[in-house]
Amino acid sequence: MSSPGGSEVVSPGTLGGMTKIAIIGGGNIGEALASGLVADTSGAAAEVSASDVTVVDPYAPRLDYLRETYGLATTDDATEAATEADIVVIAVKPYLVSTVLEQIASTIDANDTETVIVSVAAGVTLATMEAALAAGVPVVRVMPNTPMLVGKGTSAVAGGRFARDEQVETVRGLMEAVGTAVTVGEKDMDAVTAVSGSGPAYVFLVAEAMIEAGVQLGLTRPVAAQLAAGTLEGASAMLVKGDKSAAELRGNVTSPGGTTAAAVRGLEENGIRKAFYQAMEACAERSAELGRPSSDED
Incomplete structure (x- = not known):
């Protein structure tokens, strides 16, 4: 595994004996992580059972759903969930992260176990989170993406000042229960957000455009949708599982004069590369803005 300042794709890991996990925030990301942990077949979370995972949410019907669907422990009390937890995952909106940390800070400090704080909120810096906690509390920042809802997420993990390498690896193993993970330095997190955090939206937009074009060319919408989705899935598999770069794969399917x-010429002439660069630059800038205390999420 690379050091916090490096950037490296890492191999599968484990939870290193840590078993009690609190997930504060029972929305889509919190549910995806919790369900991935208790259903994991990769070995990353082999030591975690449903009773080891407590999800916190203020909405009672949501807690009922999570408990009945996955067998998870649930509560509306973040302090209760954080008590003696090995890992506390903060899965709330960015502007709520500091508030949640202030609520549980004294509990984390009083725990007999060394609790690792993990945030999956976009833009909130390690320094901001560390400032809300007692000195020495290990904090790890994670940028996941929504394909974790189907076990195909891509997450980037960055450790804070007090997070040891093995704790960062433990968190990376946690995220591998719902997909793949890379280790990066925090300075790269805004770029990560632009590439993978928001990346699924770009893919969905491309699919939308392909479907609409197919309909305009005479295909029925269901057929165009099936063709577009299948093409994106197949192309992605070639990129992930093969040994060729994106440029090489594109070149292989682009016959001269074909x-x-x-x-491809039409896409290039209409500025596809410039459009992506500008879009991702705007995304990275917005990610940085979300980390500022006065910022609210759109």
């Missing part, structure tokens, strides 16, 4: 060459 149909694909004509299509």
Whole structure:
């Protein structure tokens, strides 16, 4: 595993004997992580049972759903969940992270176990979180993405000043229960948000455009949707599982003077690369803004 200042794709890990996990925030991301942990077949979370995972949410019907669906422990009291927890995952909106940390700070400090704080909130810096906690509390920042809802998430993990390498690896193993993970330095987190955190939206937008174009060319919408989704899935598999770069794969399917060459030329002439660069630059800038105390999430 790389040091917190490096950037490296890492191999599967484990939870290192840590078993009690509190997830504060029972929304889509919190549910995805909790369900992935208790259903994990990769070995990353083999030591975690449903009773080891407590989800915190203020909405009673949501807690009922999570308890009945996954067998999780649930509560509306963050302090109760954080008591003697090995890992506390903060899965709330960015502007609520500091508030949650202030609520549980004294509990974390009083725990006999060394609790690791993990945030999956976009933009909130390690320094901001460390400032809300007692000195020495290990904090790890994670940028996940929504494909974790189907076990195909891509997460980036960055450790704070007090997080030891093995604790960062433990968190990386946690995230591998719902997909894959890389270790990066915090300075790269805004770029990570632009590439993978918000990346699924770009793919969905491309799929939307392909479907609409297919309909305009005479296909029925269901057929166009199936073709677009299947194409994106297959192309992604080639990129993930193969040994060729994106440029090489594109070149292999682009015969000189052929149909694909004509299509690629049209995309290039309409500025596809510039559009992506500008969009992702705006995303990274917004991610940085979300980390500022006065910022609210859109």
